[in-house]
Amino acid sequence: MLKRVISPDEGKGLPLLDVKNLTVEFHTRRGIVRAVEHVNVTIEKGETVGIVGESGSGKSVTSYAVMRILDRAGHIADGSVSFSGFDLRAASENDMREMRGREMSMIFQSPRLALNPIRKIGKQIEDVLLQHAQVDSDVVNEKAVEMLELVRIARPRERYHAYPFELSGGMCQRVVIALALACKPQLLIADEPTTGLDVTTQKAVMDLVVELTRERGMSTILITHDLGLAATYCSRIVVMEKGKIVETAESEVIFRKPAHAYTRKLMRATPRPGISLPDLLPENQTAKTKPLAPTPKMRNQMPLLVVDNLVKEYPRQGRSGSLGKLFSRNRPVPESEIFRAVDGISFSIARGESVGLVGESGCGKSTTSMMVMRLIDKSAGSIVFDGEDIGEIPASRFASLALRKRIQMVFQDPTDSLNPRLTAARAIADPLLRLGGVPRNKLRAHCEGLARQVGLPVELLDRFPHQLSGGQKARVGIARAIALKPDLIILDEPTAALDVSVQAVVLNLLQDLKDSLGMSYLFVSHDLNVVRLLCDRVIVMRSGKIVEEGSTAHVLVKPQADYTRELLAAIPHPPL
Amino acid sequence: MNESATVIRQAAAVAEKPQRNSMLRHARYVMSENAVTGFAFALFTLIALCALVGPYVVPHDPLASDTTATLKPPSLAHWFGTDQLGRDIFSRVIVATRLDCFIALSSVALVSAMGGLAGVAAGYFGGWTDRIVSRIADTIMAFPLFVLAMGIVAALGNTVTNIVIATAIINFPLYARVARAEANVRREAGFVQAARLSGNSEARILLLHILPNIMPIMMVQISLTLGYAILNAAGLSFIGLGVRPPTPEWGIMVAEGAGNIISGEWWIALFPGAALMLAVFCFNLLGDGLRDLVDPQRRT
Numbered sequence: 001m002l003k004r005v006i007s008p009d010e011g012k013g014l015p016l017l018d019v020k021n022l023t024v025e026f027h028t029r030r031g032i033v034r035a036v037e038h039v040n041v042t043i044e045k046g047e048t049v050g051i052v053g054e055s056g057s058g059k060s061v062t063s064y065a066v067m068r069i070l071d072r073a074g075h076i077a078d079g080s081v082s083f084s085g086f087d088l089r090a091a092s093e094n095d096m097r098e099m100r101g102r103e104m105s106m107i108f109q110s111p112r113l114a115l116n117p118i119r120k121i122g123k124q125i126e127d128v129l130l131q132h133a134q135v136d137s138d139v140v141n142e143k144a145v146e147m148l149e150l151v152r153i154a155r156p157r158e159r160y161h162a163y164p165f166e167l168s169g170g171m172c173q174r175v176v177i178a179l180a181l182a183c184k185p186q187l188l189i190a191d192e193p194t195t196g197l198d199v200t201t202q203k204a205v206m207d208l209v210v211e212l213t214r215e216r217g218m219s220t221i222l223i224t225h226d227l228g229l230a231a232t233y234c235s236r237i238v239v240m241e242k243g244k245i246v247e248t249a250e251s252e253v254i255f256r257k258p259a260h261a262y263t264r265k266l267m268r269a270t271p272r273p274g275i276s277l278p279d280l281l282p283e284n285q286t287a288k289t290k291p292l293a294p295t296p297k298m299r300n301q302m303p304l305l306v307v308d309n310l311v312k313e314y315p316r317q318g319r320s321g322s323l324g325k326l327f328s329r330n331r332p333v334p335e336s337e338i339f340r341a342v343d344g345i346s347f348s349i350a351r352g353e354s355v356g357l358v359g360e361s362g363c364g365k366s367t368t369s370m371m372v373m374r375l376i377d378k379s380a381g382s383i384v385f386d387g388e389d390i391g392e393i394p395a396s397r398f399a400s401l402a403l404r405k406r407i408q409m410v411f412q413d414p415t416d417s418l419n420p421r422l423t424a425a426r427a428i429a430d431p432l433l434r435l436g437g438v439p440r441n442k443l444r445a446h447c448e449g450l451a452r453q454v455g456l457p458v459e460l461l462d463r464f465p466h467q468l469s470g471g472q473k474a475r476v477g478i479a480r481a482i483a484l485k486p487d488l489i490i491l492d493e494p495t496a497a498l499d500v501s502v503q504a505v506v507l508n509l510l511q512d513l514k515d516s517l518g519m520s521y522l523f524v525s526h527d528l529n530v531v532r533l534l535c536d537r538v539i540v541m542r543s544g545k546i547v548e549e550g551s552t553a554h555v556l557v558k559p560q561a562d563y564t565r566e567l568l569a570a571i572p573h574p575p576l
Numbered sequence: 577m578n579e580s581a582t583v584i585r586q587a588a589a590v591a592e593k594p595q596r597n598s599m600l601r602h603a604r605y606v607m608s609e610n611a612v613t614g615f616a617f618a619l620f621t622l623i624a625l626c627a628l629v630g631p632y633v634v635p636h637d638p639l640a641s642d643t644t645a646t647l648k649p650p651s652l653a654h655w656f657g658t659d660q661l662g663r664d665i666f667s668r669v670i671v672a673t674r675l676d677c678f679i680a681l682s683s684v685a686l687v688s689a690m691g692g693l694a695g696v697a698a699g700y701f702g703g704w705t706d707r708i709v710s711r712i713a714d715t716i717m718a719f720p721l722f723v724l725a726m727g728i729v730a731a732l733g734n735t736v737t738n739i740v741i742a743t744a745i746i747n748f749p750l751y752a753r754v755a756r757a758e759a760n761v762r763r764e765a766g767f768v769q770a771a772r773l774s775g776n777s778e779a780r781i782l783l784l785h786i787l788p789n790i791m792p793i794m795m796v797q798i799s800l801t802l803g804y805a806i807l808n809a810a811g812l813s814f815i816g817l818g819v820r821p822p823t824p825e826w827g828i829m830v831a832e833g834a835g836n837i838i839s840g841e842w843w844i845a846l847f848p849g850a851a852l853m854l855a856v857f858c859f860n861l862l863g864d865g866l867r868d869l870v871d872p873q874r875r876t
Contacts (some may be wrong), residue, residue, distance in 0.1 A: 431774035
């Protein structure tokens with residue numbers, strides 16, 4: 001057994017982690033890029049510190065430098081990192097291997113990627129315990145089950161034998177936490193631990209992390225882009241911008257009296273109760289956006305979209321063996337083998353109205369939007385768009401119809417939704433060419449007009465998606481969606497992959513476009529705070545059914561269903 | 577290391593100014609970054625030169641026999657020596673480049689078009705298309721490939737065209753499988769959905785949106801099979817199928833020289849064999865470089 005690298009009484013009186021003047025450089029094709037510059041952070045024993053910043057601010061790189069897991073192109077150029085007085089920068093790779101997991105461990109963003117997909121979760125916990133020689137091999141099994149119990153996985157003895165794919169995202173993240181805490185480290189670095197998780201799962205996971213680390217007197221670094229989340233769970237917050245620390249403050253102070261302009265901008269951009277869309281923008285920009293005109297109520301008009309008793313069924317997988325399927329292809333599938341993703345929902349959208357469709361992952365909101373979009377076929381029910389039952393038209397034929405022009409979509413991930421081999425101009429021009437009937441020689445002018453409309457600099461039109469930032473890609477996606485002047489746009493979490501400040505701008509842009517073009521929105525999201533800003537009406541879905549429907553103000557202030565209340569309570573409430 | 581990638585990309589995007597000769601510049605960068613790629617491209621240029629102008633510049637007529645100078649070892653007059661009929665091996669090796677490269681290129685062009693399209697369609701549409709394409713690929717894979725190629729050439733007739741066809745057929749499964757897997761991953765990608773919303777027909781999505789995106793991977797495959805195709809063509813000629821003597825061809829020349837190695841005339845088989853090896857080696861190395869060239873993500 002190797003000796004403990006840090007003895008418990010070593011480094012008394014010193015902070016647990018002391019980062020001084022840290023500079024990290026990356027060697028790239030165009031020379032050296034400084035990702036982190038002169039960063040100073042100290043973390044005391046038992047303290048929870050949040051590092052907040054937008055993508056590219058160097059917050060993750062800082063933590064990778066501390067763990068010494070920078071990729072090959074990056075190296076620590078300057079500064080010192082000491083852990084209880086132990087110099088991490090000078091430590092040998094062998095010592096670092098001992099340190100990682102035993103003294104400091106990390107939770108990564110995507111729990112599913114962090115787990116070995118073909119190894120039982122119990123075995124994976126045992127691996128860590130045995131690796132660091134924490135327990136003897138005859139009790140390691142008990143210890144692993146104990147760890148699963150600690151992170152509140154129900155029926156831990158059974159789940160010991162589960163594979164990661166059999167568990168939900170939230171459960172996977174619990175297993176990752178169990179892995180990280182198994183060797184009782186003194187420092188836990190959580191790098192966006194809840195991004196991609198539902199808001200209720202986020203609350204459960206964060207509560208668990210905070211409680212466990214507090215119980216064990218551990219220090220935690222929470223790396224996040226969500227100022228609200230950091231302020232809720234951390235005692236101190238470090239704000240980073242472009243590789244530099246711009247502000248360090250107690251979390252109560254930071255919301256009340258943000259000192260730095262960037263912190264103020266971030267804070268303003270964070271959606272929170274009691275504000276309207278223009279409030280999200282930086283102070284100097286609010287002047288030019290006019291206050292929102294109330295959406296005209298057009299009660300006498302026929303609604304644009306009426307969805308009635310819509311159902312989507314999928315055969316349950318794995319119930320009947322493939323051999324059985326082979327021999328009885330045409331036999332009707334028994335009822336029990338059918339899974340109803342969308343279970344008889346009805347709603348309508350008026351012209352110029354924006355409706356929010358809210359629920360957690362797996363509630364059927366995406367399936368609903370795909371059916372309305374006519375990308376997949378329904379199982380039963382009707383989708384009436386402007387008097388015509390479009391649900392009857394097979395999805396495979398819909399692409400060639402003139403109706404296609406009138407329903408468009410903005411996708412969740414701006415990167416994934418742009419063809420990597422087409423320039424921005426070509427991407428925007430695609431619908432114009434196929435359905436718009438715009439002659440080729442006028443195409444460029446059209447694209448430039450659309451780019452101006454969504455605030456995309458015209459000179460960026462010739463770039464490929466990977467040369468654009470997240471916000472610019474989102475604008476290209478929006479320009480493509482409005483190119484055909486549709487009546488209905490489905491927004492599928494259009495800002496989920498964006499930084500808060502970019503989200504603020506994009507939300508405002510969407511609102512302006514709606515006002516000027518008179519479109520209707522169906523806004524699909526799991527974030528009630530965002531939905532509140534953009535939508536007139538909210539529909540809350542759970543397990544394929546609508547649990548609550550009503551005006552935004554009503555649903556958010558006086559929720560009727562327990563589930564809505566649960567959703568609202570799970571939103572992080574920073575101390576204001 | 578998401579974050580570090582973002583940092584680098586943003587820095588690159590700032591520095592990036594779209595330039596007219598960016599493709600050339602990019603090619604130069606790819607080669608200077610990776611010395612092996614640079615070497616492979618240099619070798620490729622040499623092979624291409626031999627194939628294009630070789631027949632016009634060689635010192636001797638590759639078919640002219642000289643009974644006074646048979647089985648001469650390498651000398652200043654005959655750099656690679658002469659064979660049993662007194663033909664100049666250097667000239668024959670150079671002239672053979674064109675035929676071997678022609679067979680390899682045309683068979684790879686044929687199979688990458690057929691296999692690539694079939695594979696993309698199988699991956700994108702699934703269902704019956706997938707079953708048919710996959711089973712055809714499985715059937716071909718069930719044979720020892722070289723023996724299958726022998727059988728095809730023997731059955732169809734002993735011509736260069738049939739060597740091209742046989743080489744294409746035995747490489748079909750490689751292309752179909754790679755293209756199928758890549759198309760399958762992209763079938764539900766956001767940009768494919770977006771293309772559908774823009775009113776693109778399925779065929780358009782397949783050809784204009786999915787196919788270009790799997791080009792980088794296909795490029796690697798193409799370069800690897802080029803080497804394999806040359807080897808295959810030479811192998812067929814070696815056992816007496818396909819190209820017939822006295823046409824200069826590396827496989828035949830190795831076959832002709834094989835019997836003389838034991839009696840000490842090593843140069844007859846060695847030089848065509850070395851040319852063959854260099855060509856295969858070059859095409860195998862080329863793969864990475866070609867992928868970097870056609871992948872827009874690498875062009876930051």
